[in-house]
Amino acid sequence: MRTNYCGNIDASYVGQTVTLCGWVNRRRDLGGVIFLDLRDREGIVQVVYDPDLPELFDTANSLRQEFCVKIEGLVRARPEGQINKQMRTGEIEILGKGLEILSKADVLPLDFNQENSEEQRLRYRYLDLRRPEMSDKIKFRARVTSAVRNFLDENGFLDIETPILTKATPEGARDYLVPSRTHKGQFFALPQSPQLFKQLLMMSGMDRYYQIVKCFRDEDLRADRQPEFTQIDIETTFMDADGVMAVTEEMVRGLFNDLLDVELGEFPKMSYAEAMQRYGSDKPDLRNPLEIVDVADLVKDVDFKVFSGPANDPKGRVAVIRVPGGASLSRKNIDEYGKFVGIYGAKGLAWLKVNDKDAGMDGLQSPILKFLSEEVATALLQRTGAETGDILLFGADSYTVVCEALGALRLKLGTDLDLLQGEWRPLWVVDFPMFEEIDGQFHALHHPFTAPRNMTPEELAQAPGTALSDAYDMVLNGVELGGGSVRIHNQDMQQQVFSILGIDAEEAREKFGFLLDALKFGAPPHAGLAFGLDRMVMLMTGSESIRDVMAFPKTTTAACPLTDAPGFANPQQLQELAIASIVKDSE
């Protein structure tokens, strides 16, 4: 129906007659001439209708925003003064010789020139996606998936589909359930990830697997979560952690290079322990120069229980963030940061301003100054490298609370004070603990199929609390892009891990019997990783929400304002599925 895309016509087409289809982005009547901005997926071109063809002119004059039209016309150079070098089509315009209205448009429910509510944008998503800033994100996402696939295809990975109707998965979050009609009373679960299937594929000898695949979690949604999301899911055989990190790092480096012209360089590796120590987070944003410095040893004898208590507790932590130039923070600012760390369980935010580093105790200002000897104060300045004009902000509590509170404070200070340096700062976080202990019960930090580093099942059983796993997370600018691990390929080890996690033999058999069976028949060493595609594209496009990089996202209550899903079901169908709705009137 057309000869070209609107957005692709440049000066090289001058003199040619073209046929274009698209939408009226804008119509103006200037001095008796109609100017149309005609838009399609590739961009906008200007079309001009002169009054010397009255019928055509009248049709052009009747067009309104978002009418869908087909035009024919002659490409000509724009007059000198009207050239727009910013646009590919900015040196030309099209003198209209034909015009057909393919489809009219009512007045739009969205105003493209101002902010619209998210509800309205999702209800009229097909209009929202016509905005170039939105369609550019969707187009970019397609380029990302295409580049990922090309890389993985070229590296011998096989795209293999795994089931969506499957068994409840062990990732921890709530499963979406699907009632079975043929097995009444029973349910499928939608997968939280294809974890076990991809491991089975390695056991089947597929060697290298990938899939760009929908996963599902029925969680209470936050800004960056969706009930269905997409993973770039990867698994390899006969490859260790370094091998998996090397190939996936190469992939991500290639993506940034090819699609954003950004050279990420080699990703540094940092242990989980170091990340928590220096940044209070297992996904540190390295663009932020602030670091957390431990000072428990310096304050364990001070006469201030808030410090000395945690400093003398093996599970406590006392640490400091030094903010260069932070002495200029107002009391009000500091109070607000105090409230902020309260969100993470901190009971307050002690501070110390260095008004004059060379003036001894007189140069320092702090509500807790009276508790500090000059010796301690000097040691604190020295340890943190404080200079005149800086502020020290203290965290003193359990190790976890201090990490979370100062970790979050560090990020907030970085943004508030505009401290971020560099555009892209990737790293690998490695050497995670196998388990975290909560109320005397061990939980898998990754998932129960992650292998420990260099340990026998017996060694693991003796020291589960200190065991490190062979897991790795790729982190970029404080966002976890992906994570993975070497998997257990030995039945004894898998049973040992289940046992440490408090999964008894019967439960293990019921939930994971097929995996334990598969480990009996020559299961190969294997390892893998999964990236969150939505988050990756969000980061690469500088979007504020993953909703902006999904064509049809759901609201934070997991609904679709466009289609009105979910909806009520046909009672007969519920009967066939052998389920009944038991909603209470109060709900």
Place this chain on the structure above:
Amino acid sequence: MRTNYCGNIDASYVGQTVTLCGWVNRRRDLGGVIFLDLRDREGIVQVVYDPDLPELFDTANSLRQEFCVKIEGLVRARPEGQINKQMRTGEIEILGKGLEILSKADVLPLDFNQENSEEQRLRYRYLDLRRPEMSDKIKFRARVTSAVRNFLDENGFLDIETPILTKATPEGARDYLVPSRTHKGQFFALPQSPQLFKQLLMMSGMDRYYQIVKCFRDEDLRADRQPEFTQIDIETTFMDADGVMAVTEEMVRGLFNDLLDVELGEFPKMSYAEAMQRYGSDKPDLRNPLEIVDVADLVKDVDFKVFSGPANDPKGRVAVIRVPGGASLSRKNIDEYGKFVGIYGAKGLAWLKVNDKDAGMDGLQSPILKFLSEEVATALLQRTGAETGDILLFGADSYTVVCEALGALRLKLGTDLDLLQGEWRPLWVVDFPMFEEIDGQFHALHHPFTAPRNMTPEELAQAPGTALSDAYDMVLNGVELGGGSVRIHNQDMQQQVFSILGIDAEEAREKFGFLLDALKFGAPPHAGLAFGLDRMVMLMTGSESIRDVMAFPKTTTAACPLTDAPGFANPQQLQELAIASIVKDSE
């Protein structure tokens, strides 16, 4: 962990030391030397362990089938007599210098040397997929999807994901439902296809869309159906039926050329009416030379109600298949074919053998010969081109029954008598009726969003029974590879079609309100098509079932013997979902 794939080592590696990982396909002890066939995804290589390294030899001697091992060794040429030119690795063997058992294997529950039950194969799918004939299919499938994506990417199609948790779709089959926790009493449906979303993407200006996407139907399963299946889903804007057929035909031709080295040539187009007339099917297998020939006009005056009734009924059909050489069919054969057509509603199978074409009525043999005048008999022979030695098989009933019965009989005869000619015979079937009328009610032959050919809404309202749609099916060897249509992009037309289908305004608003709304805002002309990927790969790999080209298929009762899905749900989770199981004891 390795330097090469087993299957890739050929004579060019002679003299090199390699490290390989894989599975013991076979171990033999020949004259005090251990021969291992070591297998990985790429193939099998022979490894030899001599007794002069006793420890290594003992380990090699302890290996059993499907042990997973890592070996190191020197590639050397095989002795003259042992060369196998059929295998890439057949000219070399590897003299083992190292051997590590990575994982042992119990005695396998599948016997790779004989047929195993489908239940066993699915329960131990990870072992079943180790068989090269199975892994080859999965590898081939990955090559197909990769080639499809490359073609579509290069042709400007954007891979865009559409939701899996969505609203009940109108394709007709039963939806899988997913209870919503946040909207209690309500349900999502899993999509039977992304039909409406892809249309909305065209309305959003995405121009060309594709997705290789899971679709879901809760149907009673047949051999070639699965509850979840995969579509290559395509939609285009500003393109007509011929345009869509051209680009998708080019894609399929390319696939066959690149992956099978088959040149399909240009696909002929055939109208639905012609396909039903000549082949009794809208997906004719053109490899089969038998055709159905209409003879109602010849027999409408015979004194045999079985023929004259349908021959004089405007909704009846009387037709013949001439089977060359079929006069040799026994009475028993013919009786069996009579039973066979009974499955399709035919009340019997009249037949006429041409024992001697030149002997007049004496040369003919038939239970119904007494009803035929010589004139009629001669006309029948002439119309069907019958020769001595042929048989004519008659269908006389309603149009539908005759098409279905003779259509099926034609296929059966083709197979039974080994008549198929040529390996690949593609075609397009076009000019489908818009609607089929069942008991006075019109139903959409494709779906309710299919546009009629060259009609206004008013013209369509006047003659729905004879209206043709702008739909097209790609058929290959009697299998529908894909189907699609030009879609309605005009609100009045869409409402007219709903009205003809008996969907009143309120129901239309409730089910498709968002589509009708979208048609108000400059909806562009658009058209698309969807291929069944599973069936396409099944056909291309010569597999007997789509289960063979899916990594983890379900049984015919929609269960997974591997994971034991579906399973019983946690009662607390059902409570959260506000549903109750109401299975009766008898079930």
